[in-house]
Amino acid sequence: MAEGQVRVLVLSGPNLNLLGEREPDVYGTDTLEAIHERLRRRAAALGAEAECRQHNGEGELIDALHAARGRTAGVVFNPGAYAHTSYALRDAVAAVSLPVVEVHLSNVYAREPFRRRSVIAPACRGTIVGLGAMGYELALEAVVRLARESGGG
C-alpha cells in the first residue's frame, strides 16, 4: 500500500460465499468473487485499496474486525444473519473504533420480520440496504470519504 493510501476491509459473513447460486431472486446472480473484483477496481480508482474477506464463523469475523485495527481506515461489513442475532459482533464493531458501514444486499425491511432488526447497526457509522452489490460499492466510497475527512489518508 502506498503511503497515505486508504485501505478498507470488506468483510462478509455466513453463507455469502454462496452468492450467485444462493436464492438468486433475492441476492442476485453475481458471485462474491465478482463483487470483490469490482470493489478492488473501484478502490483503485479512488486511490484506495480494498481487502476482501468472507467468513462463515462468528469468531472468525470478530478476529477479522480486531485485525483491522491500526491497519485499515474502515470496514464495509455485511454480517449476514448475524446482523439479527450477534451481540458479540456488535461489541466487536464498537470496540475497534473504526468507521464501519453495514451493508445488506437485500431490502431486509421488506422481508421476514426477524430481518428488520440489526443489533449491529447501532454500533455502525451507517447502513446501506436493498441496493444489491451496488451497496458494497457505495459503502466502500463512504468509508474512503470518511477516512479522508478525518485525515486518515
Ligand code: DQA
Ligand atoms: C443479508 C440479509 C440477511 O438477513 C441474510 O441472513 C443474509 C444476507 C443481505 O445481504 O441481504 O445472509 O445480509
